[in-house]
Each structure stands twice: as C-alpha cells, then as structure tokens.
Amino acid sequence: MEKVLLAMSGGIDSSVAAYLLREKGMAVEGVFFILFDEPANIELAKQTANFLNIKLxxxxxxxxxxxxxxxxFFEGYKKGITPNPCVICNKKIKFPLLKFLAEKVKANYIATGHYARIVRINNIPLLMKGIDPKKDQSYFLYGIERTLLSHIIFPLGEYTKYKIREIAEKVGIPSKVAEESTEVCFLRDKRYYESIRPTKGGPIIEMSTGKIIGQHRGIHLYTIGQRKRLGIASPHPLYVVKIEPSENAVYVDSKEKAFMREFVVNELNWLCDIEKEEFSCQVKIRYAMNPEKATVTLINKDRANVVFEKPQFAPTPGQSAVFYNGDIVLGGGVIKEIMQGF
Incomplete structure (x- = not known):
C-alpha cells in the first residue's frame, strides 16, 4: 500500500482530499502546520483525522x-511593492516541509487540498490547472521545485468546489463547517496596513501633469491599480499608477494609465523545459484574472521580459507573473519592474 502525507488545514478542501486519498486505497497521514498564534481550524483538523481514522x-x-x-510581507509593503504570501509559503514552507516530513514517515507521496492537477505527458509530470475555472489554484504553485512534481498528488484537481462540498456533506466530514481560508491567512480579519506602524508621509503626484495634488500617509498604504483611500477630491476617478520609494511619492492618474504592456520578472522558476529564449504563451499577473497572450524573452536564467499583446490592468511589483501553455503551467517569476511608457 502506497503512503501519502497530506497537509491538513482543518478546512473542507484538505479534509475531503484526505477522504479521497483513503478511498483510493492509499495509507494516509496528515500534518497540520502551526504557522502563527491561535491557528484557525486546528481542532477541526483533529476531529477530521479521528473521523477518517488517520494519524495527524x-x-x-x-x-x-x-x-x-x-x-x-510587511517589509515589502514598506518598500512600495505588493508581495504574494501564498506563493512564498508554498515555495519556502509548505512543500519543502512536506517533502522533509514525508521522508521521515516513509511516505511515497505528498499531497495538499489545492485545486490543481499533476498530469503525466510522455511520462513527464506537469503542473496543470484544476478543472474548476473558478477555483483553479495553479497560479500559487508555480514556485515549487520541479523535482517534486513526480511526488505530488492533488486529489481535488479533477473536481469542482460544488462537488467537494457535496462529498463532505454526504460523508459527514466535520470540516464541512469550517470557514473558508482567506488569501492572507495570518491577518485574520485585519487589513494588512492595520498591522504596519505609520511611516513617513509624502506627496501624491498626478502623473500626467507632475502636480502635487495631495499627501499620503505612507507608501505602504498603496498598491498599483488602487482607487480607494486616496483622499483626493477629483472630477474624475484616480488610480495609483506608480509608487516611487526613492521619492517617497505615490503617482496617480486616470484608469487607462494603469494599463501596461511590458514588465520584467525575476526569481524565475520553471516547471518544464523551455527550449527557446523567446516564446509566446499566456500570462496571469494576479490570481483572479484570465491568462492573456504575451511574449516572454529570457534575459538570463533569473530574469525575463514580458510583453502583453494587449495592455493589462495594473501589473504590480512584488506580485507573480505565471506563464501558461493552455492548461500547463510553464513556470513564472516575481514582477520586478514595470515599463510604463509615460
């Protein structure tokens, strides 16, 4: 019997993942990661493990x-960038630790409750989108080690969220009552800026005129594409189009100025072989968007230039750009620099 170590958050997704793995005849052990004080759902994780008769x-x-x-995460905002903690957690915490612990408990595979798939093509494991377009989480997984792909199982990738809820109800899994996890788990119900000490204020500048039209209370309060909380009276809507830490300045302008075509990514990670220095693919620059056509040109092994076919709203330094060929995740990197063209 093959053994799998599953990350269990206490939520419905990882709990149903445990059930599905067990139904496939695998020996399942779970692991709950305490990542911050007073973690949510730890008791539900224990209840679910007891219910399914698996070791936690x-x-x-x-x-x-x-x-x-x-x-x-907080230091990034202070520098005027917008980090993606889920990507960093998967890359540096969750999957490396699962691999390490799997070796300790002699598990053949590791698994999580992500909505994504591992599909073998010509016996090569590839990361692919989950079949539920509303829940596909492949965007958050591009940073994991390629060598791990042959050892990962994503039991939920072939299911819709609706079907997972249906299974939880039918089986009576305790975690069906768990709250949905939020994108930034450690903030709970807080806004990120409520946890950062006030920093030095500075000018809000209208990009098209160069005029100072207001004062901000710290660049950490802003991100590219933001419209709310500007505190500026204007006859037309204003959006953050640039944050310049060296000037301690926030630049704003019309929404159309927040659409951009070209940017540079670094910290590249590839999940399959890339044979050309320049290639076309589809790119996502945030989780909640459809992949859009772009050309990627490799600068070196760690940097690439990305040019969208059509301008896209608010590419943001610190966020991830993930490259797709249809459903296949090619890899991705962290947005470093925007070519704004104005």
Whole structure:
C-alpha cells in the first residue's frame, strides 16, 4: 500500500482530499502546520483525522513562517511593492516541509487540498490547472521545485468546489463547517496596513501633469491599480499608477494609465523545459484574472521580459507573473519592474 502525507488545514478542501486519498486505497497521514498564534481550524483538523481514522502530525513552524513569509510581507509593503504570501509559503514552507516530513514517515507521496492537477505527458509530470475555472489554484504553485512534481498528488484537481462540498456533506466530514481560508491567512480579519506602524508621509503626484495634488500617509498604504483611500477630491476617478520609494511619492492618474504592456520578472522558476529564449504563451499577473497572450524573452536564467499583446490592468511589483501553455503551467517569476511608457 502506497503512503501519502497530506497537509491538513482543518478546512473542507484538505479534509475531503484526505477522504479521497483513503478511498483510493492509499495509507494516509496528515500534518497540520502551526504557522502563527491561535491557528484557525486546528481542532477541526483533529476531529477530521479521528473521523477518517488517520494519524495527524502537528508541526510548529511559527518561527520559520515569520522569518520567510510574515516579515518579508510587511517589509515589502514598506518598500512600495505588493508581495504574494501564498506563493512564498508554498515555495519556502509548505512543500519543502512536506517533502522533509514525508521522508521521515516513509511516505511515497505528498499531497495538499489545492485545486490543481499533476498530469503525466510522455511520462513527464506537469503542473496543470484544476478543472474548476473558478477555483483553479495553479497560479500559487508555480514556485515549487520541479523535482517534486513526480511526488505530488492533488486529489481535488479533477473536481469542482460544488462537488467537494457535496462529498463532505454526504460523508459527514466535520470540516464541512469550517470557514473558508482567506488569501492572507495570518491577518485574520485585519487589513494588512492595520498591522504596519505609520511611516513617513509624502506627496501624491498626478502623473500626467507632475502636480502635487495631495499627501499620503505612507507608501505602504498603496498598491498599483488602487482607487480607494486616496483622499483626493477629483472630477474624475484616480488610480495609483506608480509608487516611487526613492521619492517617497505615490503617482496617480486616470484608469487607462494603469494599463501596461511590458514588465520584467525575476526569481524565475520553471516547471518544464523551455527550449527557446523567446516564446509566446499566456500570462496571469494576479490570481483572479484570465491568462492573456504575451511574449516572454529570457534575459538570463533569473530574469525575463514580458510583453502583453494587449495592455493589462495594473501589473504590480512584488506580485507573480505565471506563464501558461493552455492548461500547463510553464513556470513564472516575481514582477520586478514595470515599463510604463509615460
């Protein structure tokens, strides 16, 4: 019997994943990662493990999570960028630790409750989108080690969220009552800027005229494409189009100025072989968007230039650009620099 170690959050997705793996005849053990104080759903994770008669390991990763995810998250905002903590957590915490613990418990595979798929083509494992377009989470997974793909199972990738809820109800899994996890788990119900100490204010500048039209209370309060909380009276809507830490300035203008075609990414990670230095693909620059056509040109092994066929709204430094060929995730990187053209 093959053994799999599953990350269990106590939520409905990972709990049903445990059930599905067990139904396939696999020996399942779960692990709950304590990432911050008072973690939600830990008791539900224990109840679900007892209900499914699987062993649950508890791993306290608070120090590592703070160092690798929480601190860089807040420091990023202070520098005028918008980090993606889920991508960083998967890359630096969740999957490396699952691999390490799987070796300790002699598990053949690791698994999570992500809506994504591992599909073998010509016996090569590829990361692919989940079949539910509303829940596909492949965007958050591009940063994992390619060598892990042959050891990962995503049990939910072939299901819709509706079907997973249906299974939880039918089986009576305790975690069906769990709250949905939020994108930034460690913030709970807070806004990110409520957890950052006030920093030095500076000018809000209208990009097209160069005029100072207001004062901000810290660049950490802003992200590219933002419209709310500007505190400026204007006859037309204004959007953040640029954040310049060296000037401690926030630039705003009309919505059309927030649409951009070209940017540079770094920290590249590839999940399949890339044979050309320039190639066409589809690119997502945020989770909740459809992939759009673009040309990617490799600058070196760690940097690439991306040019969208059509301008896209608010490419944002710190966020991830993920490259797709249809359903296949090719890889991706972190947006570093925007070529704004004005």
């Amino acid at each position: 390991h508890i791993e306290d990763l608070r120090e590592k999570f703070k160092a690798d995810v929480i601190t860089p």
